[in-house]
Amino acid sequence: METLANLESFVRSADHGSFSEAARRLALTPAAVSRNVAMLERNLGVRLFHRSTRKLTLTEAGEAFHQAISGNLSDIQAAIAGVATAGGAPSGVLRVSMAPTFGAMHILPLLPDFITRYPGVRPEWHFENRQVDIIAEGYDAAIGGGFDLSPGVVARNLAPAHIIAVASPAYMADRRLPASPADLAKLDGIVMRSLQSGRIRHWTMRDAAGAQTPAPLKEAFVFNDPAAMRRSALLGLGVAMLVVADVIEDLESGALIRLVPKWYADAGPISIYFASRTLLPGKTRAFVDFIADAFKQGRLAERFAGSLG
Incomplete structure (x- = not known):
């Protein structure tokens, strides 16, 4: 049976076309990622990547394997994250992307209450004026407007x-x-x-x-x-x-x-975006529900409505 580390190293390397970038996402060294992928190839008996000094590309077998396991791997990771917590409480690093002005003005003030309620969650928030690729870039959620709903991503409207x-x-x-x-x-x-x-x-x-x-x-x-x-x-x-x-x-x-x-x-709705996983990590579900409830309690949808003059 393949280890999760080998599979994670393969999927991240395939997603980003680089052992180095996969290593950065997984908090490993490039050598460790390369070693994990090599072990996976040896165990499967097939070459998964074409390697060169400039480029890392999937072989035909690698492409088929990536398509077969990538979605299932997300569910496995979510399941592990959901149970590997103290007393079942949400925990782990919460990576969120949001627009600088909107995030600092309306989301950041909610952080003290959030971490009081969920002390096991460690926020890593990125304030940036761009549409991130939630799944490929490893974000748990993004808050903003006008995002393209790529496969595997859903939106919950806020205002x-x-x-x-x-x-x-x-x-x-x-x-x-x-x-x-x-x-x-x-x-x-x-x-x-x-x-x-x-x-x-x-x-x-x-x-x-x-x-x-x-x-x-x-x-x-x-x-x-x-x-x-x-x-x-x-x-x-x-x-x-x-x-x-x-x-x-x-x-x-x-x-x-x-x-x-x-x-x-x-300009459409302001939404919170997250991966549409069957087994959503507890930290992500807690954050999405917390933000949606805060907007409802603060009646922010009404306050942000320019149609009300």
Whole structure:
């Protein structure tokens, strides 16, 4: 019977095309991973990888073996994680990816209560403006919006990601408030260049009745980070189109004001994403349920709804 270490080394190496990267994910040395894979090949009597100094690729037999065991291995790992805990309580490293502003503002404040309830869990949280591959990169969960639901990943919606137009009181002091989204074109726009497409993102806004109209912001300032856009709006540089969740504290304090308050753009839901395993690790299930309950108790779905004006 093959050891779990051999199988884990093979699957991680196949996923990342590298013994070194597999070693980093498994907290082993590259030599140990290579040795585990070699032992697996010897026991099976087949070569699983074509090796070269630059590249590691699966053989035909390796491809078939990887497809056969990768899903089952995840369930085995989850089962081990679920029972190998003190008293059955959730434990282990919890790797989560989330957007920097949203994560620091709305998820990080929940951490003290979470670790008080689950002291055996050790958070390893990554604050980053990108869509991670949850399964391939070894994350337990990710929080954000607009993720592609790759095979094996599910989403649990938390709140709407509504985009609104904001500016500082100082910027608007000597300017006329826009009466409609079309009037935003008369103001200095703080816009975002998409990290995925490289294009500048412009929005179409809607109202509660369902009417839609473009919001043609001038490209006075171009950034690739929502946090920089928010900071620029606070500095009085112009108008930014940002998610309600990222500016709600600024709106409540008066540091920013909402323009054309009956209008918003819908960027889909803010969700928590995780692997759709039959045997989900206890730490992941505890985190998903904890975050969903916190959003429900705080009525954050309502607070983040730009449709409510």
